[in-house]
Amino acid sequence: MxxxxxxxxxxxxxxxxxxxxxxxxHSRKTLPEDAELAALTTELESAREDVAASRVSVDQLAGVADRLDGELTGMNDHLTRDKETIAGGLISHKALVELQHEAESLERRRDDLESEMLELMEQQEATSAEADRAEATLLTLTEKELDLVARRDESARAVDARSADLTERRGAMAASIxxxxxxxxxxxxxxxxxxxxxxxxxxxxxxxxxxxxxxxxxxxxxxxxxxxxxxxxxxxxxxxxxxxxxxxxxxxx
The missing domain is CATH 1.10.287.1490 (Helix Hairpins)
Structure with a gap:
């Protein structure tokens, strides 16, 4: 030839x-932002799991608190009725003694529940703080992801524009041979x-x-x-x- x-x-x-x-x-397939996003995906998954777990803990403790609060309310109402009955003096001696024992038992149980409630409130405070930290971390990572996506898209547009220019020049040159x-x-x-x-x-x-x-x-x-x-x-x-x-x-x- x-x-x-x-x-x-x-x-x-x-x-x-x-x-x-x-x-x-090759550079279009290996944008540095894509690598950063891949690494960030793992962090985001972990952060979402932390948020979900912390919310479950908060909800569980809230459920326990509601139960204890209900018990305390019922116990205080019962104790108030017993004391009113004792103060009324309209029951037999035997019933009075039994009612006094019951009132004492209720007061001890109430004191125990109030102590338990205080410990629970401290636990709720710590768990809520942990949930807040987890959500703040997730928010920060989500904002970072949005920024990376924007930068990745900008880099991709620049590479695509260069690719289009090179392809156009290649076509013109090939046509001249x-x-x-x-x-x-x-x-x-x-x-x-x-x-x-x-x-x-x-x-x-x-x-x-x-x-x-x-x-x-x-x-x-x-x-x-x-x-x-x-x-x-x-x-x-x-x-x-x-x-x-x-x-x-x-x-x-």
Missing amino acids: KASAAQQRLLLDLAELDAEIAKTA DAELVGIYDRLRGRGQVGAGLVQARRCGACRMELDPRTLSRIAAADEDEVIRCEECGAIMVRTSHSGLPGQGRRSE
């Missing part, structure tokens, strides 16, 4: 653009291979394979518009004045 040296050299520029496009695509030449290049890239590489320092710029003297001599002897493929990787080997081919100093590019 024949193609002018200038056309072949354009493949190197095309390869650079393709490398930039690939690099941009011989269709058959760029077709070979694209087919190689489609198979995951390098499409073209500069011959330099006795190596193929695509696969980095060192070229033997016979191959170098053959390349040097070929017409400059001859399209030469690497025997190892199949890439188009582009020659320039910097390729260091045998006798190149005595030939024009």
Whole structure:
């Protein structure tokens, strides 16, 4: 196949653009904000679990407090009735003694419940404070997540804009190269291979394979518009004045 040296050299520029496009695509998939968001997700899940657990504890203690308060109210009402009956003096001696014993027992139980209620109130205060801390932590992490999402979206837009620009430039450049030449290049890239590489320092710029003297001599002897493929990787080997081919100093590019 024949193609002018200038056309072949354009493949190197095309390869650079393709490398930039690939690099941009990789950066789009590996935005640093995405990594931060992934790490933050774990923190958020833990914070939500802490908030849920603390709320359950608060509700459970509130239920216990309601039960104790109900017991105390009922006990105080019962004790008040017993004392009123005792003060009225209208019951038998035996009933009076029994009622006094009952009143004493109620007072002891009431004192125990009041002590229990005080301890419970201290526990409720500590649990409520812990719940407040958990909710404050969740709020802080949620705000951080919103900020990260906004920054991630901004970074993504910038990368997408660069990708669109590179793709547009790539299309324009590919259109300026011989269709058959760029077709070979694209087919190689489609198979995951390098499409073209500069011959330099006795190596193929695509696969980095060192070229033997016979191959170098053959390349040097070929017409400059001859399209030469690497025997190892199949890439188009582009020659320039910097390729260091045998006798190149005595030939024009």
